[in-house]
Amino acid sequence: MSGHSIYKPQSPFMQWLERRLPIASLVHSSFIAYPTPRNLNYWWTFGGILTFMLGVQIITGVVLAMHYTPHVDHAFNSVETIMRDVDYGWLLRYVHANGASFFFVAVYAHIARGMYYGSYKDPREVLWILGVILFLLMVVTGFMGYVLPWGQMSFWAATVITNLFSAIPIFGNSIVTWLWGGFAVGNPTLNRFYSLHYLLPFVIAGVVVLHIWALHMVGQNNPTGVEPKTEKDTVAFTPYATVKDAFFVGLFCIVYAWFVFYIPNYLGHSDNYIPANPGQTPTHIVPEWYYLPFYAILRAIPDKLLGVIALAGSIILLAFLPWLDTSRVRSANYRPLYRQFLFLFFLVVIGLGYLGSQPPEGGYVIAARILTLYYFVYLLIILPLLGLFETTKPLPNSISESVLREGVPAGASAPPPAGAKS
Amino acid sequence: MNRLRNILLVCVVAALSAPTVRTAWAQEADAPPLQRWSFAGPFGVYDPAQLQRGFKIYREVCSTCHSLKLVAFRNLADSGGPGFTEAQATAVAAEFQVTDGPNDQGQMFQRPGKISDYFPPPFPNDQAARAALGGKLPPDMSVLAKARSYERGFPWFIFEAFTEYQEDGPDYIHAILTGYTDPPAGFSLPPGGQYNKYFPGHAIGMPKPLSDGQVPYTDGTPTTVDQYGRDVAAFLMWTAEPKLDARKRLGFQVMIFLIVFTGLLYFTKKRVWHAVLHHPELLESRPPTEYPRS
Numbered sequence: 001m002s003g004h005s006i007y008k009p010q011s012p013f014m015q016w017l018e019r020r021l022p023i024a025s026l027v028h029s030s031f032i033a034y035p036t037p038r039n040l041n042y043w044w045t046f047g048g049i050l051t052f053m054l055g056v057q058i059i060t061g062v063v064l065a066m067h068y069t070p071h072v073d074h075a076f077n078s079v080e081t082i083m084r085d086v087d088y089g090w091l092l093r094y095v096h097a098n099g100a101s102f103f104f105v106a107v108y109a110h111i112a113r114g115m116y117y118g119s120y121k122d123p124r125e126v127l128w129i130l131g132v133i134l135f136l137l138m139v140v141t142g143f144m145g146y147v148l149p150w151g152q153m154s155f156w157a158a159t160v161i162t163n164l165f166s167a168i169p170i171f172g173n174s175i176v177t178w179l180w181g182g183f184a185v186g187n188p189t190l191n192r193f194y195s196l197h198y199l200l201p202f203v204i205a206g207v208v209v210l211h212i213w214a215l216h217m218v219g220q221n222n223p224t225g226v227e228p229k230t231e232k233d234t235v236a237f238t239p240y241a242t243v244k245d246a247f248f249v250g251l252f253c254i255v256y257a258w259f260v261f262y263i264p265n266y267l268g269h270s271d272n273y274i275p276a277n278p279g280q281t282p283t284h285i286v287p288e289w290y291y292l293p294f295y296a297i298l299r300a301i302p303d304k305l306l307g308v309i310a311l312a313g314s315i316i317l318l319a320f321l322p323w324l325d326t327s328r329v330r331s332a333n334y335r336p337l338y339r340q341f342l343f344l345f346f347l348v349v350i351g352l353g354y355l356g357s358q359p360p361e362g363g364y365v366i367a368a369r370i371l372t373l374y375y376f377v378y379l380l381i382i383l384p385l386l387g388l389f390e391t392t393k394p395l396p397n398s399i400s401e402s403v404l405r406e407g408v409p410a411g412a413s414a415p416p417p418a419g420a421k422s
Numbered sequence: 423m424n425r426l427r428n429i430l431l432v433c434v435v436a437a438l439s440a441p442t443v444r445t446a447w448a449q450e451a452d453a454p455p456l457q458r459w460s461f462a463g464p465f466g467v468y469d470p471a472q473l474q475r476g477f478k479i480y481r482e483v484c485s486t487c488h489s490l491k492l493v494a495f496r497n498l499a500d501s502g503g504p505g506f507t508e509a510q511a512t513a514v515a516a517e518f519q520v521t522d523g524p525n526d527q528g529q530m531f532q533r534p535g536k537i538s539d540y541f542p543p544p545f546p547n548d549q550a551a552r553a554a555l556g557g558k559l560p561p562d563m564s565v566l567a568k569a570r571s572y573e574r575g576f577p578w579f580i581f582e583a584f585t586e587y588q589e590d591g592p593d594y595i596h597a598i599l600t601g602y603t604d605p606p607a608g609f610s611l612p613p614g615g616q617y618n619k620y621f622p623g624h625a626i627g628m629p630k631p632l633s634d635g636q637v638p639y640t641d642g643t644p645t646t647v648d649q650y651g652r653d654v655a656a657f658l659m660w661t662a663e664p665k666l667d668a669r670k671r672l673g674f675q676v677m678i679f680l681i682v683f684t685g686l687l688y689f690t691k692k693r694v695w696h697a698v699l700h701h702p703e704l705l706e707s708r709p710p711t712e713y714p715r716s
Contacts, residue, residue, distance in 0.1 A: 038698055077492065080492050080564070080565065083664075083665070084492065084497075084664055084665070090665040090668075090669060091669070091672070094669075235698055239694045240694060240695065240698065243687065243690050243691045243694050243695075244691055244695070246687050246691075247684065247687040247688050247690075247691045250680060250683055250684030250687050251684055253680050253684075254677070254680045254681060254684060257673065257676050257677060257680055258677075259583075260673070261669055261670065261672065261673025261674075261676060261677070262464055262586045262588075262670070262673055263582075263583060263586055263587075263588050264588075264669070265568060265588060266582065266583055266588065270568060270569055270570060270571035270590075270591065271569070273565045273568040273569035273662070274561070274569045283622070354576065
């Protein structure tokens, strides 16, 4: 989005348009000529997948909104009307409900890739922080969407999560009443959640534009973590990245379709097919799977206020990764120690996810405390220290060198390029 | 370093597997035995004969207490359902009395059901149901088969994603209907409760609803509680998920499309990237780009 574009309008109309609104050259420079490192692996396709999922969620969501009634007496039945009487309503709803899950699958893969390859480091700090903001917006949007069917889990999730704000000293209860629009989760709550659930995806879309803008200012990171230096280090976005992204979106959709068509309720909770009943608390209130690690952190801490702080901190700390990670080497491929601690961190998050789904008692609480401790120790202590003490492996001089060092595949006739000096 | 990692890994595994003392969770109930369902698997479809038998059980037994508010008589003639004709569904509707109104005199009145009506509830409201049934409210049955489940726990829930197990609801309903036994020695049953080995907590409010030979079948199907339970559970799965047949049929078509399309994309990708991966020298003449140099 910066610098000159090599787009040259051919037709008289496009030339006319180019002088007035250079949108074609903007698209050309951003999505066609834009250079991407030639050594990107498939972990880099999740950005495209996320954009695709945002589109899917907005399109299905807008149509669902045409049939949904945001009222405590009608919400549950209006969702069932969508399932029964709206043409392909069952498809829209299952695509949307499972779409939320797959949106989070993609965002977790995207975040994990960023952490593994150090994509948050200078000069990509703002890009990374925008990403954390996007993740937070997704969490809020997903939560509000889960409340809309107004089943038992919807209602009690809304109650539990909004009640977290009551831990805030002095103003806590006033804030909760303000959030609810009353003295309990009720019709005003459902209405505002519906309104915000419709609004926030467009806020997400706006921040995505900023995220992509920031990305195009600094360029993509790559598996070596070494910035592209010559033309040979990059390939044009179209067709190279486009076709690769499209292929992986296809693979992703196969798994997604498996869930939508064959196990549409696998990721949901059966209690959410019981209409909301404020007088009856479910045996176990469990959030959607994508919140479970954070839910486990919340419950691991015996004090409510500290639990809420830990919950918020566990996400907000991620925004500070560019400064918590003191190493100058980006990619974990060249950081043997970091790599091990990071994989352990990923395992801990998965473990927390499992513990979040279990009742908060006995050994589960102890395990959750140990894993929560590691989560924060990793971010606040291990990460800053590692950068100071770790011996890293030698970095390749350039992307091309790393590609060629891995060897030109057998049977290829390419001689080592003469200009591989960097 | 490897040692440190191993120690940490062992800690994690131990922390995950240690809590074998599962207090409240484990007390809940036995796992329902798995049944064979015609609608299981990627090509599963409802068996109309079974749905008709299940409907018969609902009508003659369950409907005394349980409502089915989200299902209309017209649904009985929907494709992928019990396979009644429109005339048959109309006839079924006419056998029910439906409250309508108010009429021109401002009065509510009873009339025979029409095909567009929904199944009338057995009680005018929840309070009336509670008053008649000793304080217990029988749940509406429309989405019951999706609103009931049981935990198979780790690692089963991972396998279920691959084996496509979505029949936990009907399995549970069948288990409850066949799970009435005498309470084991020392089990104190609360007043008004029945012992059911599959019900969480074991004390269920519903009296044993079915007994062998209670509902006559005309197609030679055995009239046992086990068979009744299976038929009515299948019927309730249909009321909860009436578009299952269409969903699985469309799913197969979508899968074929996606696999072929993704396969084509794979070969396109391979073709496009061939030069980059195998003949990097050919890329030297690429037009200049605007990459910001660091």
